[in-house]
Amino acid sequence: MGKVITLGLQKGGVSKSTTTGILAYLLANDGKRVLVVDMDSQGNVTELLTDVTANEFIGRSIYEAVIYKDAEKYIHKVSDNLDLIPANNFLALYSRWIYTSKMIVLGEEVREEIMPYKGKAEEQLDILLDQVRDKYDYILIDTPPSLSEQTSSALVASDYIIVLYECSKFCYSAIPNFMESLEIAKEVSSHDVEVVGILRTLNDKRRSDSKVFNDAIAEDYPDLVFKTIITRKASTGRLPFYGLSDNPELNDALSQFKEFYQELVERIGE
Ligand SMILES: Nc1ncnc2c1ncn2[C@@H]1O[C@H](COP(=O)(O)OP(=O)(O)OP(=O)(O)O)[C@@H](O)[C@H]1O
Numbered sequence: 161m162g163k164v165i166t167l168g169l170q171k172g173g174v175s176k177s178t179t180t181g182i183l184a185y186l187l188a189n190d191g192k193r194v195l196v197v198d199m200d201s202q203g204n205v206t207e208l209l210t211d212v213t214a215n216e217f218i219g220r221s222i223y224e225a226v227i228y229k230d231a232e233k234y235i236h237k238v239s240d241n242l243d244l245i246p247a248n249n250f251l252a253l254y255s256r257w258i259y260t261s262k263m264i265v266l267g268e269e270v271r272e273e274i275m276p277y278k279g280k281a282e283e284q285l286d287i288l289l290d291q292v293r294d295k296y297d298y299i300l301i302d303t304p305p306s307l308s309e310q311t312s313s314a315l316v317a318s319d320y321i322i323v324l325y326e327c328s329k330f331c332y333s334a335i336p337n338f339m340e341s342l343e344i345a346k347e348v349s350s351h352d353v354e355v356v357g358i359l360r361t362l363n364d365k366r367r368s369d370s371k372v373f374n375d376a377i378a379e380d381y382p383d384l385v386f387k388t389i390i391t392r393k394a395s396t397g398r399l400p401f402y403g404l405s406d407n408p409e410l411n412d413a414l415s416q417f418k419e420f421y422q423e424l425v426e427r428i429g430e
């Protein structure tokens with residue numbers, strides 16, 4: 161059974177999508193079968209993995225997959241071991257569907273359809289992933305920067321959560337709220353979902369302010385913080401531009417994530 165890992169925090173620009181894409185790439189290159197599920201309407205991890213704009217996937221995304229209860233049909237093959245269920249702007253209609261059962265069918269002619277569901281709202285992604293869990297070793301879910309329906313669905317479907325912590329005060333404040341949301345998700349989830357670690361990201365080597373935030377979170381969650389601290393690096397920043405295939409600086413962009421990868425694999429087991 162594939163292990164489902166959500167990368168999240170209800171805070172923008174903390175490296176959720178970048179880390180999801182890189183982790184998926186490293187796992188797949190290590191011979192693991194990986195599915196990435198994009199639960200963010202920005203479609204950033206979709207673009208990172210496919211090198212095309214997320215709008216290419218209009219009508220062929222996670223929005224349709226969950227509502228039509230069909231995972232296989234909406235899987236896009238990225239490489240031998242790496243699959244993706246993409247997202248685009250229209251995932252912003254997800255909450256509307258959850259609350260009204262109304263979906264927008266996107267094709268040559270745009271129309272509305274009533275698509276009811278059974279069970280709880282937050283379980284719908286979990287129910288979908290049950291169809292493909294045994295096809296993969298890992299399923300990674302990228303989430304939006306808010307505590308939305310997409311985020312709670314991802315938490316409920318997960319076995320593990322990686323919290324992304326960009327070293328700043330606002331991020332520090334976001335963590336307890338996120339942990340609280342996880343406790344609420346646990347009440348619905350059929351999985352023994354747990355935080356596998358907090359990854360400190362986007363540290364600027366030229367600035368000393370990161371240290372106080374790095375230390376504060378390590379003091380609060382000594383067993384959860386990964387030892388690896390990810391720094392801001394030009395080649396990593398350029399990754400969405402040059403992509404994950406045919407990128408001459410790929411090794412440099414990914415190098416600092418390899419230690420994090422080792423720590424993660426040690427924590428969750430092979
Ligand atoms: N280690 C890094 N070094 C340099 N740039 C980085 C690094 N990690 C991420 N970035 C850049 O920082 C920005 C934010 O990263 P990313 O989009 O992954 O964050 P996010 O948490 O997914 O954002 P959002 O909340 O909008 O979904 C992006 O422009 C990304 O390319």
Ligand SMILES: [Mg+2]
Pocket residue numbers: 176177178200202204205302303304
């Ligand atoms: Mg993102």
